[in-house]
Amino acid sequence: MILRREGQGWHARQEETYKDEPGGWAHVRRTVLFDSDRSRFQARYFAIAPGGCTDLEQHGHEHFVLVLDGVGEVTLGGKTSRLGPGDAVHVGPDVPHQFSNPGTEVFGILCVVDRERDRPRIVEPGGAAARLTRAP
Amino acid sequence: MILRREGQGWHARQEETYKDEPGGWAHVRRTVLFDSDRSRFQARYFAIAPGGCTDLEQHGHEHFVLVLDGVGEVTLGGKTSRLGPGDAVHVGPDVPHQFSNPGTEVFGILCVVDRERDRPRIVEPGGAAARLTRAP
Numbered sequence: 001m002i003l004r005r006e007g008q009g010w011h012a013r014q015e016e017t018y019k020d021e022p023g024g025w026a027h028v029r030r031t032v033l034f035d036s037d038r039s040r041f042q043a044r045y046f047a048i049a050p051g052g053c054t055d056l057e058q059h060g061h062e063h064f065v066l067v068l069d070g071v072g073e074v075t076l077g078g079k080t081s082r083l084g085p086g087d088a089v090h091v092g093p094d095v096p097h098q099f100s101n102p103g104t105e106v107f108g109i110l111c112v113v114d115r116e117r118d119r120p121r122i123v124e125p126g127g128a129a130a131r132l133t134r135a136p
Numbered sequence: 137m138i139l140r141r142e143g144q145g146w147h148a149r150q151e152e153t154y155k156d157e158p159g160g161w162a163h164v165r166r167t168v169l170f171d172s173d174r175s176r177f178q179a180r181y182f183a184i185a186p187g188g189c190t191d192l193e194q195h196g197h198e199h200f201v202l203v204l205d206g207v208g209e210v211t212l213g214g215k216t217s218r219l220g221p222g223d224a225v226h227v228g229p230d231v232p233h234q235f236s237n238p239g240t241e242v243f244g245i246l247c248v249v250d251r252e253r254d255r256p257r258i259v260e261p262g263g264a265a266a267r268l269t270r271a272p
Contacts, residue, residue: 002224010222039197066246087140090137114177115176
């Protein structure tokens with residue numbers, strides 16, 4: 001099956017709310033690109049609008065992230081770095097992380113995760129936990 | 137950890153041979169972008185040079201493919217379609233598939249798979265098996 005890219009989205013794929021719960025996140029939409037009960041991973045696309053960000057969070061499962069559109073920032077273990085198209089990020093277990101868009105165009109990232117995974121935990125910005133770079 | 141895109145590759149990531157075995161493939165290089173023993177998937181990038189192609193093959197595991205660079209073609213179950221940047225492909229179980237580059241620029245695809253998976257089987261071009269669109 002082929003999913004055609006159309007503008008910022010994909011043909012026949014709906015954008016969804018990033019999360020059902022409120023939190024520190026803003027202006028993020030999620031598109032599920034791959035979710036099969038015959039495979040052990042899921043691939044999602046997150047469109048972070050200008051001024052938006054994902055939650056600062058941590059969890060035991062890992063993320064593989066690849067920037068598809070625009071530029072933005074990632075905060076990993078308390079350190080913030082700029083990201084551009086094609087840059088990839090490996091978020092290790094329990095590393096606090098947040099993706100944000102201080103720019104003026106959409107910052108779009110692909111994020112691959114295990115299909116079975118633990119729930120994220122929100123991290124307090126500025127706290128000691130926010131600076132962890134690996135599992136304690 | 138951040139992997140910076142540099143030209144057609146990624147900083148500190150080596151291109152490898154696509155496969156150790158000969159076959160119908162040509163002019164393909166592989167870069168492993170994510171492979172962690174804490175996760176159940178792997179993410180690889182395949183750079184298919186002009187005139188190149190992957191093997192026509194099938195296997196029980198699924199592929200999630202996303203075009204990162206250039207344009208090319210995918211043959212899925214005997215039908216060939218053109219692909220461009222951002223287009224995604226879900227290769228279902230046992231569907232014969234082949235990616236090829238009839239153009240003049242590199243055709244670069246991200247391919248995500250289960251870390252534990254069966255070995256691919258080469259498919260005879262033009263045979264009945266090449267036209268399967270789902271598992272028999």
